[in-house]
Amino acid sequence: MADVKVAQPGLIQGTTDILGMYLKVFAGEIIAAFARSSVTMNRHIVRTIQSGKSAQFPVFGRALAAYLKPGKSLDDIRENIPTTEKLIYINGLLTSSQMITDIDEALSHFDVRGEYSRQMGEALAMAADAAVLAETAKLVVANTPNITGVQGTGVGKIINRTVTDLGITEATGKAIVDILLEAKSTLSINRVPATDRYCYLHPDFHAALISSMVAINRDYGAIGTIVEGNAIKIAGFDIIEVPHLTDGGVDNANVLQGAGHIFPAAYKDVKPLIISHRTAVGTVKLKDLALEQARRAEYQADMLVAKYAMGHGGLRPEAACLGVISAS
Numbered sequence: 001m002a003d004v005k006v007a008q009p010g011l012i013q014g015t016t017d018i019l020g021m022y023l024k025v026f027a028g029e030i031i032a033a034f035a036r037s038s039v040t041m042n043r044h045i046v047r048t049i050q051s052g053k054s055a056q057f058p059v060f061g062r063a064l065a066a067y068l069k070p071g072k073s074l075d076d077i078r079e080n081i082p083t084t085e086k087l088i089y090i091n092g093l094l095t096s097s098q099m100i101t102d103i104d105e106a107l108s109h110f111d112v113r114g115e116y117s118r119q120m121g122e123a124l125a126m127a128a129d130a131a132v133l134a135e136t137a138k139l140v141v142a143n144t145p146n147i148t149g150v151q152g153t154g155v156g157k158i159i160n161r162t163v164t165d166l167g168i169t170e171a172t173g174k175a176i177v178d179i180l181l182e183a184k185s186t187l188s189i190n191r192v193p194a195t196d197r198y199c200y201l202h203p204d205f206h207a208a209l210i211s212s213m214v215a216i217n218r219d220y221g222a223i224g225t226i227v228e229g230n231a232i233k234i235a236g237f238d239i240i241e242v243p244h245l246t247d248g249g250v251d252n253a254n255v256l257q258g259a260g261h262i263f264p265a266a267y268k269d270v271k272p273l274i275i276s277h278r279t280a281v282g283t284v285k286l287k288d289l290a291l292e293q294a295r296r297a298e299y300q301a302d303m304l305v306a307k308y309a310m311g312h313g314g315l316r317p318e319a320a321c322l323g324v325i326s327a328s
Contacts, residue, residue, distance in 0.1 A: 006301055007098040009105075009112045038125040039240050040132040043198050045282040045315065053257065055284040057086040057315055061147035082147050088284045088313035091249075092256035094127060096120035101301040113304065117291055120306035124289055131249035131261035131312040133200060133242065135281045136274050139314035140322045141264045154190040154318035156275075159183060162328035168204055172325060173212025176205055176273065179323035180235040183275045190318035196278035199237040202271040205325070206241040209234070237275065245271060249312075261312060273323030280319040284311045 049055050061082035068074060098116045105112060140156045147153045159182050161175040180199060187197065201209075232239060246268045252260025287309035294303045314320075 004099065004299060006299065007100045007104070007112075007116065009100065009108055036122045036126055038129050039200065039242055040129045041125075041283075043196075043238075043240075044132055044276070044278055044280065046285065047282065048285045048288070052090075052286075054087050054089045054311070055282075057088065057282060059084045059086055059146045059153070059315075061149075061151040061153060064151060079151070082149070082151050084146055086146065086282075086313065086315050088282050088311045088315075089257035090284060090286050090309055090311040091131075091258065091260075092254070093287070093307055093309045094124060094250070095305055095307045096123045097303060097305045099296065099299065099301050099303045101299065103300070105302075113302075116304055117306070120304065121289060121291065124306055124308055126244055126247075127250040128283070128308075128310060128312070129242070130244050130247040130263075132281055132283065133245060133274055134248045134261040134263040135312050135314050136276050136320050137246075137264050137267060137272065137322060139280060139317050140320050141267070142314075142317065145317055153316070156190075156317055156320040156322075157183070157186045158322045158324060159186075160324045160326070162326050164328050166325065166327040168207045168211055170208075170212045172205065172208035173210070175325050176201070176209055176323070177212065177234060179273055179325070180237055180275070183273075183321040183323065184235045184237070186321055187275075187277065187319065192277045192279075192316075192319045194236055197237045198240055198276055198278075199234070199323075200240045200242045200245060200274040200276075202245050203241050203243055205271060205273065206239065209239065242274075245274065257311070258313075267322065267324065270324055270326065273321075273325075275321040275323060277316070277319035279316050280314065282313060282315045284313075286310065 047055055063081050064079045066077040066079075068077065098120065100112055100116070140158060143155050145152050145155050159179045161179055163169075163171045163175050165171040183199075184197075188194070246263045248263035248268075249255075249261030252262050285308070287307065289306065289308045292305045292307065294305070296303050
């Protein structure tokens with residue numbers, strides 16, 4: 001039987017001494033990885049199911065109107081509202097675990113369990129974020145409406161801009177504002193509600209917004225300050241800075257159903273603006289995020305496990321856009 005991989009809180013990265021962190025005077029402070037917070041969980045549709053492998057989301061097209069002439073029947077002019085469905089499948093049980101031996105815990109003079117538990121929970125939260133953002137991007141790139149024809153619901157748009165001075169510059173910030181204004185028009189034409197609209201963007205582009213005086217000028221519908229270094233709302237969109245914007249879902253090869261949540265390759269490296277309404281994508285939960293501890297007596301260790309069972313998928317193509325900025 002192969003050796004079980006256990007956590008080594010006494011091992012300093014880059015060394016082989018598994019007691020390297022022990023036997024020293026404790027300074028009173030622990031340097032841990034910075035906290036990572038989910039940015040999408042409250043900004044899209046989330047449904048919880050009690051059992052099953054997927055959830056169904058009915059989709060309705062638009063109704064039509066017609067004049068009724070004298071002597072004619074409504075049966076002759078009636079057009080049914082077209083319907084279809086969107087299914088979101090549970091991907092499987094996503095986990096993150098560590099095993100802490102009794103001897104390592106006894107030797108350590110700092111809290112191990114609390115920090116490990118927090119880091120594992122955050123890893124799963126980031127995986128969910130990245131999957132939701134990837135599904136939004138895929139929805140736009142696919143360019144396929146739920147309902148076609150005159151009673152259809154429409155699609156989003158890939159909005160391109162070029163600038164001569166690409167980077168954390170005023171020109172890039174102005175290009176972002178231009179994209180948001182066009183996206184605002186696109187979503188409104190698609191009858192997408194004016195509330196609950198979001199723009200997820202890379203930290204470089206968020207900084208470019210701040211560098212542009214236009215982007216924070218209240219005359220352009222923006223709320224933000226250079227002093228605080230933020231841009232909160234522009235053209236009706238909440239602006240959300242996302243370092244893991246194009247990471248895509250984790251371990252896509254091992255999902256139980258579907259093809260995983262791979263960010264579209266053509267846009268992965270260009271750091272696109274991901275623009276969406278709350279209804280653009282959905283998450284189905286079978287098992288919510290939970291932390292579990294189990295005793296492994298044969299190893300004289302405790303195993304810590306963070307886990308959830310969710311699935312993510314696109315719902316409304318007409319409620320999402322991508323903004324792409326390139327150098328001219």
